[in-house]
Amino acid sequence: MLRFEDNFPLKEITALRIGGPARQFVVVSNKSELTETLIYASQKNIPYLVIGGGSNLLVSDSGVNKLIIKNEMEGIIKQGKTLKVASGVILQHLVDYSIAHSLEGLQKLSGIPGSIGGAVYGNAGAYGQTISDFIFEVKALDPNGQIITFDKEECEFAYRSSLFKKKYYIVLEIVFKLNSGKTEQLRKEADEILEKRLIKYPKGIKCPGSFFKNLVAEELPLGILKRIPKEKIVFGKIPAGSLLEEVGAKGDSLGDIEIATYHANLFVNKGNGKASDFYELAKKYEDLVYEKYGIKLEPEVQLLNLPPLG
Ligand SMILES: Cc1cc2nc3c(=O)[nH]c(=O)nc-3n(C[C@H](O)[C@H](O)[C@H](O)COP(=O)(O)OP(=O)(O)OC[C@H]3O[C@@H](n4cnc5c(N)ncnc54)[C@H](O)[C@@H]3O)c2cc1C
Known part of the structure; x- marks a missing residue:
């Protein structure tokens, strides 16, 4: 059941713990809730913005005159070395899932907060690895409500950039084609990175990266x-x-x-x-x-x- 909240204090959901009220705020957990929310926004004529974990946002003290849609759409489907992932999945969950299933290619992203959708938007990366390295295709919703499948090249990935940063789309689903790896080795690599990251980002730090x-x-x-x-x-x-x-x-x-x-x-x-x-x-x-x-x-x-x- 969707819950639209008026004047929601965005500082409650940003990593920086800064941000005034959103005109309205809602959390969506699946595609039908997203569709329902977009119909609602269109009927009420309210501009909207989809966000993920709020880990890369600086929101003004006066807030945002929009419906902020927090994407928590879940789901990872594995077929061999291919993972089909919903954009609301937490990046760390996907990294841990891939390691547990002996799949190599995402382990160095360990410790980057936020959702897969947010990571694809900004082509997040660290330690020489980026989220786009093993992306095969991305499904996204255009402003007319059409679902479009983009192959990797069409996503225009570049350093901290993508097509989704240049044109407004809602990233829905991402397909990764990963390599085979050894769980123990991948876990070791990820843990070493987590340890290094703790020095730059101690627990509880309020910052946007x-x-x-x-x-x-x-x-x-x-x-x-x-x-x-x-x-x-x-x-x-x-x-x-x-x-x-x-x-x-x-x-x-x-x-x-x-x-x-x-x-x-x-x-x-x-x-x-x-x-x-x-x-x-x-x-x-x-x-x-x-x-x-x-x-x-x-x-x-x-x-x-x-x-x-x-
Ligand atoms: C402690 C800390 C360390 C960090 N370290 C790194 C790092 O090492 N490397 C790195 O690259 N980043 C880093 N970041 C930044 C941040 O974690 C990434 O940019 C992350 O990928 C953002 O994901 P999010 O879900 O939190 O996005 P949000 O902050 O919620 O949103 C960021 C942007 O993405 C858009 N967006 C989100 N979801 C969607 C969607 N489904 N469809 C379309 N647009 C969408 C939003 O509208 C917004 O413009 C760090 C941040 C913190 C707080």
Whole structure:
């Protein structure tokens, strides 16, 4: 039974624990609930947005004048090395499932919070692996209610980007074709990564992950690239954190928002942080990096009801 809640405080469901009220909020657990919700939104003429785990969102203090649909559609179907996965499945559950079934290809994504739908939207990744590596196809709903199946190439996956970030679709279902692996070895790899991640993201930290995207060196104009010390280029990318560090971001704070002393691209809510302070601090360092290097950093985190950065 669907429960539409008015003025729902979004800070209750974001990893950052920041965000004003959504005009309306609903959780959907299967496709028919999603369909019912979309009909409701259309009849009431309310704009809507589908979210997953809320782990990559910076929501304005004044909230969002939309129906926020939290996707909790579940289901993993295994046929040999192929997994058909509903977009509301928690990424960690899928990683654990694949390891338990001796399937290799997702283990390095261990510890990334959020849903598969959110991960596909932003092509989430870590430790040299991305969610798109073993994707075969994605089913998504277009704004006219048509279900479209996209093969991997049509998904336009790139560094923290996909077709679904450029055009509005609701990601419904993802098919992965994985490799055979050994459960013990895969578990060991995943556990090592979980241990490393705990140093950057200690338990209970309120943050949306890295705030700005790293830069792909070969995409930068030569004139700008020349200004970046060579040692800052790691595996073809310039970590945004290293540029932010150069302009003094580490440890700076505004209100209850603090930039980690150990990582200049990690903006943390110490308790009662405000989106406005987060935004202002991020803007300050975006401007400082631009002044020093001529580079416009782009946020990896999705801003809701805030002016664009980057
Ligand atoms: C502690 C921490 C560590 C993190 N580490 C990493 C990391 O190592 N690598 C990495 O890549 N990310 C990382 N992140 C960021 C985040 O976990 C990922 O971006 C994640 O994939 C977002 O999934 P979500 O379900 O929480 O998306 P949400 O935050 O709910 O939404 C993000 C965007 O996706 C859209 N979206 C969500 N579901 C759908 C759907 N079904 N259809 C269409 N659009 C949809 C939303 O509208 C929104 O624009 C980290 C975050 C935290 C808090």
